[in-house]
Amino acid sequence: xxxxxxxxxxxxxxxxxxxxxxxxxxxxxxxxxxxxxxxxxxxxxxxxxxxxxxxxxxxxxxxxxxxxxxxxxxxxxxxxxxxxxxxxxxxxxxxxxxxxxxxxxxxxxxxxxxxxxxxxxxxxxxxxxxxxxxxxxxxxxxxxxxxxxxxxxxxxxxxxxxxxxxxxxxxxxxxxxxxxxxxxxxxxxxxxxxxxxxxxxxxxxxxxxxxxxxxxxxxxxxxxxxxxxxxxxxxxxxxxxxxxxxxxxxxxxxxxxxxxxxxxxxxxxxxxxxxxxxxxxxxxxx
Numbered sequence: 001x002x003x004x005x006x007x008x009x010x011x012x013x014x015x016x017x018x019x020x021x022x023x024x025x026x027x028x029x030x031x032x033x034x035x036x037x038x039x040x041x042x043x044x045x046x047x048x049x050x051x052x053x054x055x056x057x058x059x060x061x062x063x064x065x066x067x068x069x070x071x072x073x074x075x076x077x078x079x080x081x082x083x084x085x086x087x088x089x090x091x092x093x094x095x096x097x098x099x100x101x102x103x104x105x106x107x108x109x110x111x112x113x114x115x116x117x118x119x120x121x122x123x124x125x126x127x128x129x130x131x132x133x134x135x136x137x138x139x140x141x142x143x144x145x146x147x148x149x150x151x152x153x154x155x156x157x158x159x160x161x162x163x164x165x166x167x168x169x170x171x172x173x174x175x176x177x178x179x180x181x182x183x184x185x186x187x188x189x190x191x192x193x194x195x196x197x198x199x200x201x202x203x204x205x206x207x208x209x210x211x212x213x214x215x216x217x218x219x220x221x222x223x224x225x226x227x228x229x230x231x232x233x234x235x236x237x238x239x240x241x242x243x244x245x246x247x248x249x250x251x252x253x254x255x256x257x258x259x260x261x262x263x264x265x266x267x268x269x270x271x272x273x274x275x276x277x278x279x280x281x282x283x284x285x286x
Contacts, residue, residue: 050087072193123149123268127169127194131264132257134174135234136244144238145178146188146218148203151267153229159190162201168195180237188233189223204228211251222246232267234260 014221057076064072131147148155163184167173169191177184177199187200205217206224222233226246233246244253245263 020251122151122193123191123264124194125265126267127191128261128264130169130171131174131191131234132261134171135236135260136179136257137171137175138236139241139243141238142241143175143178143180143237144218145174145234145236146203146222147174147234148188148190148201148222148225149232149234149267150190151194151230151232153231154192155190155225155229155231158188158201158203158225159198162187162190162198164198165196167196169194188225206249208249215251219244219246219251222250223251226250232263 016102060072061076063069064076131149135145135147148158172198174189175190176182177196179185184199188203189196190198190201201225203221204224205220205228206227208220208223208227209222212225216239218238219235222235222244223246225231227249230248235244235246237244238243242253243255243260245255245260246252247263
């Protein structure tokens with residue numbers, strides 16, 4: 001009997017529920033709230049790609065610690081401080097934007113119970129057809145255009161460089177924006193969730209040396225934004241009227257309407273399937 005008591009005292013007693021007061025509960029809720037919004041913020045920005053890289057580095061550090069690789073551990077220890085500073089510098093616009101959004105939102109809008117963000121469809125068939133109609137109408141008359149179609153990573157940094165519109169996508173609106181000698185024709189248009197969120201946006205230029213010299217700034221800008229985000233960018237050449245698509249740092253030229261429609265529907269389908277899966281998991285838990 002004494003042996004059993006000793007066993008429970010030494011190995012099982014720590015499983016007992018600790019005492020919890022109201023302050024502990026408040027702390028848990030505050031930490032959970034902060035972690036939830038940090039994860040949402042990371043997912044919607046370029047920081048999500050950085051997070052994947054950090055996870056890979058953490059795995060390498062764990063293997064080095066287990067196998068006692070002293071050189072790798074020394075490198076990690078000395079680079080860590082510099083790496084944290086570099087992250088803050090590189091992602092300064094995203095940090096600033098996150099704080100600005102936190103200051104603008106009301107309590108109900110930042111609540112985890114806010115269902116307004118739950119979208120079952122990123123781009124509707126009506127929106128896709130409007131984009132395709134506008135693109136090829138502009139291609140016929142050689143009107144240059146640059147349209148950024150957002151996916152998971154939001155282009156907030158580039159959105160702020162333009163003029164906010166927040167208008168429903170229509171072919172007439174897109175054609176009118178890129179019409180020559182209009183105030184909004186110079187720059188890019190950013191689409192998000194069936195809306196034109198901003199026009200005349202400045203995009204980063206790609207420094208890809210393999211890009212053909214006959215392609216101008218519009219194509220380099222379209223390719224550049226696809227290198228720093230997961231967006232799909234549609235470019236209409238002002239010289240040839242040719243339609244090109246930039247995606248994942250690659251440029252595909254002379255894209256026809258059928259191929260463009262398939263790409264846009266593929267983007268919308270992934271968003272729709274993911275939302276339905278989250279909804280189904282929620283129903284199963286209930």
